Amino acid sequence: MIGIIGGTGISTILNKGREEIINTKYGNAKVLIDKESDVVLLFRHGIRHNTPPHKINYRANIMALKQLGVDKILAINAVGSLKEEITPGSFVVANDFIEFTKERKSTFYDGENGEVVHIDVSEPYCPQMTELIKCLLNNRGYKYCEGTYVCTEGPRFETKAEINFYKTIGDIVGMTAYPEVVLARELQLCYGSICTVSNYCTGISKSRLTISEVYETINEMENEILNIVEDIINY
Numbered sequence: 001m002i003g004i005i006g007g008t009g010i011s012t013i014l015n016k017g018r019e020e021i022i023n024t025k026y027g028n029a030k031v032l033i034d035k036e037s038d039v040v041l042l043f044r045h046g047i048r049h050n051t052p053p054h055k056i057n058y059r060a061n062i063m064a065l066k067q068l069g070v071d072k073i074l075a076i077n078a079v080g081s082l083k084e085e086i087t088p089g090s091f092v093v094a095n096d097f098i099e100f101t102k103e104r105k106s107t108f109y110d111g112e113n114g115e116v117v118h119i120d121v122s123e124p125y126c127p128q129m130t131e132l133i134k135c136l137l138n139n140r141g142y143k144y145c146e147g148t149y150v151c152t153e154g155p156r157f158e159t160k161a162e163i164n165f166y167k168t169i170g171d172i173v174g175m176t177a178y179p180e181v182v183l184a185r186e187l188q189l190c191y192g193s194i195c196t197v198s199n200y201c202t203g204i205s206k207s208r209l210t211i212s213e214v215y216e217t218i219n220e221m222e223n224e225i226l227n228i229v230e231d232i233i234n235y
C-alpha cells in the first residue's frame with residue numbers, strides 16, 4: 001500500500017477515498033483510504049488546511065500510515081528556491097536535509113523502554129522511491145533537479161540574512177520535511193519527497209514574499225502534481 005502525504009495546494013485529490021480517523025499512541029490522524037487502488041491520502045495540514053507546519057502531529061501521521069500497512073510514501077512539499085536556476089514552477093527531488101526546527105516531537109525512540117536508539121540517516125530519503133520519482137518526472141518531461149532541503153520552524157518566512165546563510169548549505173527551504181522523513185525512516189518506510197518550487201526565497205527575488213505567491217504557483221502546478229501522483233499510484 002502506498003501513502004501520499006499532500007502539503008499546501010493538493011486539495012483536489014480529496015474526492016478519492018473514504019475518510020477515516022486512525023487512532024495511534026501519539027494521537028489521531030485523519031486519512032482518506034482508497035481500497036480499490038491501495039492508496040492512503042493524508043493531508044499534513046489537515047483536510048481544511050488549518051494546521052500550521054510547527055503544529056502538525058508528524059508522529060501520529062506517520063504511525064497511522066504504518067498501522068494501515070503502508071510501506072511506501074510519496075511526500076509532496078511546497079518549498080522556496082535558494083538558487084536562481086531552480087525556478088518557481090519546477091520540481092526538486094529532495095536527497096538530503098538540514099533542519100533548524102525547534103519544538104517538534106521528532107522521534108519514536110524517546111527512551112521510554114529504557115532503549116536508546118540512534119538511527120542511520122546517511123541516506124534519509126529512500127533511494128528506490130527517489131529513483132522512481134525521478135523516472136516519472138523524466139517520463140513526463142517536467143523540469144526538476146535534486147537538492148538539499150533546509151527545514152525551518154516557521155510559520156514565518158525567512159529573513160534575508162537567514163537566506164544568505166541557507167543558500168551556502170542547501171538548495172530549497174520549506175517547513176515540513178522534518179521530522180516527517182526521519183520518522184518514516186525510524187519505521188522503515190520507503191519515503192521519498194517531491195518538492196514543488198513555489199517561489200524564490202526572501203531576497204533571492206526582488207519582490208516581497210507573500211503566501212498568495214506560494215498558492216498561485218502551486219495552483220499552476222496542480223495538474224503536473226496530480227499527474228505524478230497518478231503515475232505513482234498506477235506504477
Ligand code: HPA
Pocket residue numbers: 078079080081152157158173174175198199200201202209214
Ligand atoms: N520558505 C519557507 N517555506 C516555504 C517557502 C519559503 O520561501 N515557500 C514555500 N514554503
